[in-house]
Amino acid sequence: MADEIGSRDAILSRIRSQAATKPQAERMADVEARISSHKRGILPAGPRSLIKRVERFTQKAEAAQSTVAQVSPPKLAKAVSEWLREHNLPAEIRIGQDPRLSPLKKSGAKLMTVNSGKADPADITGVSFAECGIAESGTIAMLSGKANPTTLNFVPENHITIVNESDILSHYEELWPRLRRRFGRGKMPRTVNFITGPSRSADIEQTLILGAHGPVRHHIIIVKGA
Amino acid sequence: MEITSPSFKKNVHKALRDEQLQQAMRHVRSNFIQKRAAAADALPEFEALRDNARDIKNHVLENLDLYLERFESKVTENGGHVHWAATASDARGMVLDICRRVNAKSVTKGKSMISEEMELNGFLEKYGITPVETDLGEYIIQLRGEHPSHIIAPSVHVTMNQVRDDFRKAHTHLPKDRPMDEPESLLKEARAILRQKFMEADVGITGANFLIAETGTSIIVTNEGNGDLTQSLPRVHIVLASLEKVVPTLEDMSQIMRVLARSATGQEMSVYTTLSTGPRRASDPDGPDEYHVILLDNGRSNMLGTEFQDMLRCIRCGACLNHCPVYHAIGGHAYGWVYPGPMGSVLSPALAGIEKTANLPNASTFCGRCEEVCPMRIPLPKMLRHWREKEFEKHLTPPAQRRNLKLWAWFAKRPGLYRTGSRVAMRMLSLMGGSKKRLRKLPFAGAWTEDRDLPAPEGGSFVSQWNAGRRT
Ligand code: SF4
Numbered sequence: 001m002a003d004e005i006g007s008r009d010a011i012l013s014r015i016r017s018q019a020a021t022k023p024q025a026e027r028m029a030d031v032e033a034r035i036s037s038h039k040r041g042i043l044p045a046g047p048r049s050l051i052k053r054v055e056r057f058t059q060k061a062e063a064a065q066s067t068v069a070q071v072s073p074p075k076l077a078k079a080v081s082e083w084l085r086e087h088n089l090p091a092e093i094r095i096g097q098d099p100r101l102s103p104l105k106k107s108g109a110k111l112m113t114v115n116s117g118k119a120d121p122a123d124i125t126g127v128s129f130a131e132c133g134i135a136e137s138g139t140i141a142m143l144s145g146k147a148n149p150t151t152l153n154f155v156p157e158n159h160i161t162i163v164n165e166s167d168i169l170s171h172y173e174e175l176w177p178r179l180r181r182r183f184g185r186g187k188m189p190r191t192v193n194f195i196t197g198p199s200r201s202a203d204i205e206q207t208l209i210l211g212a213h214g215p216v217r218h219h220i221i222i223v224k225g226a
Numbered sequence: 227m228e229i230t231s232p233s234f235k236k237n238v239h240k241a242l243r244d245e246q247l248q249q250a251m252r253h254v255r256s257n258f259i260q261k262r263a264a265a266a267d268a269l270p271e272f273e274a275l276r277d278n279a280r281d282i283k284n285h286v287l288e289n290l291d292l293y294l295e296r297f298e299s300k301v302t303e304n305g306g307h308v309h310w311a312a313t314a315s316d317a318r319g320m321v322l323d324i325c326r327r328v329n330a331k332s333v334t335k336g337k338s339m340i341s342e343e344m345e346l347n348g349f350l351e352k353y354g355i356t357p358v359e360t361d362l363g364e365y366i367i368q369l370r371g372e373h374p375s376h377i378i379a380p381s382v383h384v385t386m387n388q389v390r391d392d393f394r395k396a397h398t399h400l401p402k403d404r405p406m407d408e409p410e411s412l413l414k415e416a417r418a419i420l421r422q423k424f425m426e427a428d429v430g431i432t433g434a435n436f437l438i439a440e441t442g443t444s445i446i447v448t449n450e451g452n453g454d455l456t457q458s459l460p461r462v463h464i465v466l467a468s469l470e471k472v473v474p475t476l477e478d479m480s481q482i483m484r485v486l487a488r489s490a491t492g493q494e495m496s497v498y499t500t501l502s503t504g505p506r507r508a509s510d511p512d513g514p515d516e517y518h519v520i521l522l523d524n525g526r527s528n529m530l531g532t533e534f535q536d537m538l539r540c541i542r543c544g545a546c547l548n549h550c551p552v553y554h555a556i557g558g559h560a561y562g563w564v565y566p567g568p569m570g571s572v573l574s575p576a577l578a579g580i581e582k583t584a585n586l587p588n589a590s591t592f593c594g595r596c597e598e599v600c601p602m603r604i605p606l607p608k609m610l611r612h613w614r615e616k617e618f619e620k621h622l623t624p625p626a627q628r629r630n631l632k633l634w635a636w637f638a639k640r641p642g643l644y645r646t647g648s649r650v651a652m653r654m655l656s657l658m659g660g661s662k663k664r665l666r667k668l669p670f671a672g673a674w675t676e677d678r679d680l681p682a683p684e685g686g687s688f689v690s691q692w693n694a695g696r697r698t
Contacts, residue, residue, distance in 0.1 A: 004320075010311035011469070011523050013504045015291040018531035022288070034474045035440050036286070041278050041481040060494070096511070118511040121425060137495035144510055153513045154454045172480040179476075181493045186300060188441045188504050190513050191458070194499040199451040202491070203363035204381065204409040205386045206253035212362060213417060213424075214451020214498065 004118065038176065046170045047135055051137045054222065057168050062136025064197030066218045067211060070165075072225065079221055080160060081129060082150065089158060090124055098129040098147035100162070119155035122202035126152035126215075130163040132178070133167035133220070135170050137196055140220060153193050160216040161195070164226040227373050227578035228344055229501060229578055231562030234585035241556040250642060251557055255377075258548035261492025262599065269488065279482045280603045283539035286473060287293035287530065289409065293439040293472045294521065306502030313319055314344045317522045319463060319616070321431070323324050324353050324518055328462055330428035336446060336453030337361040339377055339542060340466040340522055342564045346431075357422045357431075360452040362416055365683025375558030377473050378490050378544040383557045388411070393441045407616040430456035430514070432469035436482070440445030440475045443503045444519060447486065447496045454500055463502065463514040482541060485601035490543040491659070494517070525577040533612045537572050539602040546596035546606060552589050573610045587676060589615035 018181060020027060049054050058068045071079040075196060084091055091112035095101050104127065105114050120127060128148040130140040140161050145149040153159060172194070179188060199214030230391040241247055249251045265270045286293055298308040311317035321344075335341065335357055338417060341619075347368070359368040361382035367374060369392045374380030390406045393415055405411050430452050436445040444465045446453040456640060457463045457671060473479050506513030529535055547567030548555045558566035563574045563583065571586040587610045596606040 005308055007316060007523075010293045011296065011310055011521075011527055014523075014529060015294075016529040018527065019288055019535070024263055027289050027292060029283075031273065031289050031296070031474070035296065038475055038477050040477050041282075042271050042274050044269060044484070064493075064495070064497070074395055084569060087605075090371065093577075121421070127640040130228070139495055146509055146511050149511045150458050154451050154458065172483070173477055176476040176480075184243075186441055188304075188443055188501065188503040190503060190510055192501040193454070194495070196495040196496065196499075197497050199497055201362045201413060201450050203361070203366065203381050204389055205250070205388075206257045206379070206382070207409045208349065208618075209410055209413050211417070212413060212450035213420065213455055217611060 018102075038054075040173050043171050044136055044175060048170075050165070050168070053170055054165060054168050055188065057133050057135040057138055058222075060135065061133075061140075061197070061220055062138070064138050065200075066197050066220050068220045068222065070222045070224050073103070074161065075109060075221055076103045076221065076223065077106075080104060080108065081111035083160065083219055083221075084125060087158070093125045093160075094119060094123045094152060094156065095126045095127045096129075096146060096148040096152065097176045099167040100164075118149040119151035119153065122157040124158040125158040125160065127160045127162065129193075130153050130161045130167070130220075131177055132171055133163045133168040133222075134175070134194070135168055136172075139172075139194050141175055142191075142193040142195065143189045144193075145189060150191045150193065153195060154214045157211070157215055158217045158219070159221045160221060162221045162223060164223050166226065168222070176182065185214075227342060228565060229563050229582050229588055231574065231578070231583040234560065234562055235590065237560035237562055238589075241560040244387055246388065247383050247557050249553055251447050254379075254382055254548060255554050258492070258544075262489055262545060262548065263492075265488035265494060266503055269484075269494075272485070272488065273343070275481060275485050276601050279485050279601060280539060282473060282478045282481060282544045283470075283602060287470065287535060287538055288377070290469065290472070291531065293474060294469060295441055296397065296439040297437050297472050299582060300439070301504065301517075301519055302442075304442050304517075306442065306504045306519065308519060309520045310526070311520055311522045314524050315518050317344050317466070318346060318349045320518075320520050321354075322350070324462060324464060324516075325350070325429055326427060328353055328516075330462070332356045332358065332360050332423065332427045333362070333429045333431055334360050334427040334456045334460065336422055336430070336432035336448065336456045337364055338431065338466050339374070339564060340433055340468055342373060342430065344466070344522070346466075358427065360420050360424065360456055362413065362448060362452075363622070365416055365420065366392060367429050369393075370585075373559070373564070376544060376547055377542050377565065377567075377569075383536075413533075424455045424459050428459045429462040429464060430460040431464045431466060432456075432457050434465050434471050434519075435486070436473075436478055436479045437467055437471055437472040438476060438501075441503055443476075443498065443501045445479065445501050447483070447693075449491075449493075449497045449499055454498055457500075459515055461514055462516040463505070463517070465502070465517075466522065466611050467502065467519060467524050468524070470540075477575070482601075486541055486543055487600040488598065489545040523638040523694070529576050533573065533611055534576050536604050537569070537576065537609060539604055540569055541602055542569075543601055544603065545599040549592055549595040549599050551593060551595075556589075561589070564570055568606045569604075572604075572606055572613065573615050576615075579675060580613060580620065584617045584620075587611075587617060593629075602626070 035197050094115045133145045198218040199210035199212045202208045229346045309320045350357045359365045366381040375383040434444040435447045507515040553567040575583040
């Protein structure tokens with residue numbers, strides 16, 4: 001193998017001698033300041049009120065071919081099982097250990113089979129609880145971990161994501177301070193997934209087809225008042 | 227990949243006579259341009275975001291060493307490994323070492339242009355490791371033994387009938403009379419076959435659209451979800467990234483992300499944007515046990531501080547290809563190396579050497595569309611001119627072209643005249659196209675338009691249309 005330390009130092013010193021336009025100390029201060037300031041840049045104008053934000057989120061998610069429903073907290077399990085029935089899918093789901101999913105285990109147990117853990121290749125429908133929704137593009141954000149295993153987002157053909165109404169944010173930039181507060185500055189969970197619609201490909205003659213390698217259907221359930 | 231840029235003119239003749247290719251390229255012209263324009267129009271802040279994206283990358287390039295060091299220390303802190311590769315062959319060796327250590331037989335791959343630069347697939351095969359491309363377009367061209375002809379739509383040169391024939395040949399275990407007349411059935415077939423490969427793979431290799439210095443995170447952006455299956459199912463995740471992919475913070479990435487998908491496919495957001503930081507955590511039920519980032523230089527650090535530094539802002543959106551009349555006419559393969567279109571004609575000489583790629587900077591009508599749509603505001607025509615001048619200095623140009631170029635260079639060097647000039651040139655091209663709006667011969671471009679008409683630019687340059695309020 002190439003001498004890794006040697007090439008590291010050679011690359012860095014080449015960059016330093018070619019790119020740097022200011023003294024080293026000044027550059028170090030600039031970089032430090034830049035990283036800790038978390039400057040937001042330009043945020044596209046968007047609705048301010050929660051109601052309008054949820055409206056925008058829904059409209060954008062539907063434009064990306066997700067389907068969206070709103071339910072009150074007690075109806076969550078029913079909403080999941082009805083969606084399965086509407087699509088002629090088996091009454092069986094896979095979920096993680098997120099405590100917010102416990103209604104599915106309790107009242108859901110009468111309506112469908114509920115398996116826990118990471119995705120199995122045989123799973124047909126995965127259900128996860130989202131960290132948040134992003135109104136500007138109808139995107140949902142998922143965090144890895146045993147609460148909502150990342151493989152549930154990709155392996156099953158159908159993905160239902162549940163999001164609390166109050167977690168619908170306007171811009172991506174609002175998620176980052178939340179993560180810094182929860183995980184610490186400069187720290188992240190192993191995976192953050194932004195998901196906007198079901199998977200798709202246009203690789204055959206530029207014809208857009210839904211359901212490439214990831215889910216064929218993506219359904220979002222917004223929990224009202226939560 | 228063997229470089230065929232030296233025989234560019236021959237490649238062009240061949241491309242222009244290739245009916246299948248010409249049929250396939252029609253989809254590029256009709257699709258991408260209109261979608262990008264609609265997406266840009268729908269976001270009032272789009273132009274300001276482009277400015278900001280440019281400024282972020284300029285700041286990074288001036289401090290690239292420091293951001294890379296920060297990125298490295300964060301990856302290490304999270305339990306991952308960073309490997310520094312000066313050359314493509316160093317990087318190949320690093321991938322092989324990791325694969326051998328974990329005794330890998332099969333490797334799934336997400337889309338990565340760096341992997342093309344490294345010629346990774348052929349190399350792994352030589353050592354008995356099977357690389358499986360999982361992006362549908364990449365899978366198709368892997369079956370065909372070809373290279374990508376577009377940086378985001380690798381199989382854009384292939385027609386559906388060709389895909390069907392390739393699948394018939396490759397998937398011999400499936401019934402011969404299965405339905406294969408719709409793109410949907412072909413996609414389903416590929417999905418089922420690749421599912422199996424995802425489950426079997428020992429190592430998953432992805433590229434990176436961004437690296438984040440603040441957190442040591444790598445990011446992939448896809449529509450198919452193949453990159454996510456590639457990186458979350460096997461034991462080992464290897465990220466291939468070039469040096470300039472780093473940005474300071476999550477906020478900076480969010481800014482550039484807003485212009486990426488809009489410029490690439492006209493989507494507001496690609497379906498999957500995935501941020502990966504280190505290997506799986508102790509309590510995670512899934513994800514890879516090992517996380518490696520291979521940082522590839524391969525000539526990029528030498529572009530810093532030169533007239534080509536701005537090219538390192540490129541986020542590989544493909545907009546400059548999609549809007550290039552030359553690319554539309556000849557497709558990606560004729561360019562003869564990894565990166566086609568205007569961005570390739572600037573980047574390839576820097577990475578592969580101007581001696582072998584001297585023809586590429588001439589593959590331009592200087593219509594200026596590439597610069598007008600580039601989300602990172604990279605002055606592509608200006609840099610093509612720099613390469614022409616260098617090529618000229620090195621006397622790589624034949625005498626007849628040298629006269630024209632001298633004239634052209636005189637003109638292009640005078641910024642006041644440049645805009646007016648390209649407007650005049652547009653009008654000239656337009657007039658030459660006549661009422662059929664097709665061009666038979668391009669000024670300065672010599673033989674390569676002899677075969678086929680090129681679409682003539684209509685209605686002036688993008689800039690003049692923009693100024694006239696006709697925001698196409
Ligand atoms: S040069 Fe600009 S338009 Fe072309 S791929 Fe790079 S970022 Fe996109």
